[in-house]
Amino acid sequence: MQLMKVDPRALKDNPDNTRQSKSTPQADALLLATIKAVGVIQPPVIFAEAGGNGYVIEAGHRRTRMAIAAGIEEIDVIVVEAANDNGAMRSMIENIAREPLNPVDQWRGIERLVALGWTEEAIAIALALPVRQIRKLRLLANVLPAMLDHMAKGDMPSEQQLRTISAASLDEQKEVWKAHKPKKGDTASWWAIANGLTKTRMFARDASFGDDLRQAYGIEWAEDLFGPADEDNRYTTNVEAFLGAQQEWMSSNVPKKGAIVEVNNWGQPQLPPKAERIYGKPSKGDCTAMFLDREGKVQSAHFRMPEARQAKGKGDPTAPGGEDGNEAIEVSAKTRPDVTRNGIDMIGDFRTDALHEALARAPIEDDTLIAMLVLAFAGQNVSVDSGSEVSGHLYGSRRFVRHVVRLIGESGKLEFDMDTLRVVARLTLIDALSARTNRSDSGVVVRVAGDAIGADAYLPNMGTEEFLACLSRPALEASCGGTSVVPCPRVRDTRAALVEHFKEERFVHQSALFAPDDAKLAEWLAKSVEHGGEDGEAPADGPVGGSEDGEPSVEDEAETNPRVPEAEDDGKAADAEHEELDEADADASANGLETAYGIAAE
Numbered sequence: 001m002q003l004m005k006v007d008p009r010a011l012k013d014n015p016d017n018t019r020q021s022k023s024t025p026q027a028d029a030l031l032l033a034t035i036k037a038v039g040v041i042q043p044p045v046i047f048a049e050a051g052g053n054g055y056v057i058e059a060g061h062r063r064t065r066m067a068i069a070a071g072i073e074e075i076d077v078i079v080v081e082a083a084n085d086n087g088a089m090r091s092m093i094e095n096i097a098r099e100p101l102n103p104v105d106q107w108r109g110i111e112r113l114v115a116l117g118w119t120e121e122a123i124a125i126a127l128a129l130p131v132r133q134i135r136k137l138r139l140l141a142n143v144l145p146a147m148l149d150h151m152a153k154g155d156m157p158s159e160q161q162l163r164t165i166s167a168a169s170l171d172e173q174k175e176v177w178k179a180h181k182p183k184k185g186d187t188a189s190w191w192a193i194a195n196g197l198t199k200t201r202m203f204a205r206d207a208s209f210g211d212d213l214r215q216a217y218g219i220e221w222a223e224d225l226f227g228p229a230d231e232d233n234r235y236t237t238n239v240e241a242f243l244g245a246q247q248e249w250m251s252s253n254v255p256k257k258g259a260i261v262e263v264n265n266w267g268q269p270q271l272p273p274k275a276e277r278i279y280g281k282p283s284k285g286d287c288t289a290m291f292l293d294r295e296g297k298v299q300s301a302h303f304r305m306p307e308a309r310q311a312k313g314k315g316d317p318t319a320p321g322g323e324d325g326n327e328a329i330e331v332s333a334k335t336r337p338d339v340t341r342n343g344i345d346m347i348g349d350f351r352t353d354a355l356h357e358a359l360a361r362a363p364i365e366d367d368t369l370i371a372m373l374v375l376a377f378a379g380q381n382v383s384v385d386s387g388s389e390v391s392g393h394l395y396g397s398r399r400f401v402r403h404v405v406r407l408i409g410e411s412g413k414l415e416f417d418m419d420t421l422r423v424v425a426r427l428t429l430i431d432a433l434s435a436r437t438n439r440s441d442s443g444v445v446v447r448v449a450g451d452a453i454g455a456d457a458y459l460p461n462m463g464t465e466e467f468l469a470c471l472s473r474p475a476l477e478a479s480c481g482g483t484s485v486v487p488c489p490r491v492r493d494t495r496a497a498l499v500e501h502f503k504e505e506r507f508v509h510q511s512a513l514f515a516p517d518d519a520k521l522a523e524w525l526a527k528s529v530e531h532g533g534e535d536g537e538a539p540a541d542g543p544v545g546g547s548e549d550g551e552p553s554v555e556d557e558a559e560t561n562p563r564v565p566e567a568e569d570d571g572k573a574a575d576a577e578h579e580e581l582d583e584a585d586a587d588a589s590a591n592g593l594e595t596a597y598g599i600a601a602e
Helices: 025-039 060-070 088-096 105-115 118-129 131-142 146-153 159-167 171-179 190-196 211-216 238-253 341-361 366-376 398-407 418-432 444-452 473-478 491-501 520-531 554-560 572-597
Strands: 002-006 047-048 055-059 077-080 235-236 258-260 276-278 287-293 298-304
Touching: 025 118, 055 060, 060 077, 077 572, 105 118, 105 131, 105 146, 118 131, 131 159, 146 171, 159 190, 171 190, 171 341, 211 238, 235 238, 235 398, 235 554, 238 258, 238 298, 366 418, 366 444, 366 491, 398 418, 444 520, 473 491
Parallel strands: 047 077, 258 287
Antiparallel strands: 002 077, 047 055, 276 298, 287 298
């Protein structure tokens, strides 16, 4: 046996080679990369050709081919005497008896190379391994020696389990290994070991507090080397300190009209009793609830407290379910509606915000603008309870006085230009029209108005988890139409796929569009003509007060109109007051006409 250098191109393949099956292109590529990095480490074994001057390869055919592919001029080889069987037995033993290094021995070799100054990247190139695999093996440095001895037998945990084990202290590993140590010859229950060592991680990217609170609570960040490269992968397992810092930050940054609330079993904020959650744009008078979700993130939700008011009578036309009330929603006892009440509320908020944005920004012709003013004051929310976010809680005429003053000059007369008039008209419409499902709902007219100016274009993306959870299975699967999403057996999977699909584009549910149903619109028009009678008067044979004619009762007027006194049992005082007011209004109208047309009073 001797060592010599030869040109690999001069060596001949052994026709009796034991390994006849071809290696995979991936394996050849890895070997080629290793040879290019560090050369041929183990010399091939050759013997002299019988009856010739050449040499035949006994072991190392792939190494020789890859050396040629790498462009190496000479390689070291070991020359042995030719065997009687042409090296068949030695080739068989060499291929069968070879055993790769177990992961623990690989880790020890990697640590030795690191101690000699090798970087992880250089080691990965030399061994033709991914850098991630090198870093995974280096996690073994934090593993209990007893676990290492078991892993050296070939029983390795998964990467995630190994990360969990190595993140725990040696004392914790010792206790868990004592409880789950396998019997002789058995494999370890790595999932149980990892589960016993699992600690909740709170990530720095979810923290709202700064370094001052981090230091005050003694929080130290650790780096998750296997996290996504484009994210902040720092984390801490000190959950109590993390949540305490988040809670203190919320206490210091709670808004003026805000409160810190708890979450329920479903991870939703527990708002005050009777609070109405706002899904659209919050107004100045709305409140903010701050809370911590299940991941420890600071979240906020807006809500509105109801105004104190007396109960409506059965004949109140503005009461839900009345003749001119909100859109009726028929709920079957056995079938879930396509959109729940919560979804209807969200749609009302979305419509109102979109309509108001369209009124502020969309091109509107003057004749359309005037027609919309007529529509606005025919809404069922007149006397006007506004759904506008900028109106706050102004009721009655105070809301519109703010706009009228812009049209009156210093002389006390109407002095304005068309631009000012258009702005004031838009603001008036914003205050008057509302599609919210509460007292401010304008009814069918808001749908007609929004459809007239194309407010659908201003509706937000409704392809969110929060809104799609309000849809029934048939409605949710119908939303997959026209997309690449295929309905899944589980509703939650279909919903998650739709949320992911609509991240890049806007989704508007069909029921949220402004255009009203033709049948409902025709019914409303017919009912309005019937209730209005000829020349806008009530039908002679119609009932009086808060009944089917749609006019409010005396009791309702006493509640909503400050000029009308509270109704007495016999109603005589209220009737007398109405007669006095009607006479005063008639006199004022007459005087106004005489002044306007210059007619002298007799």
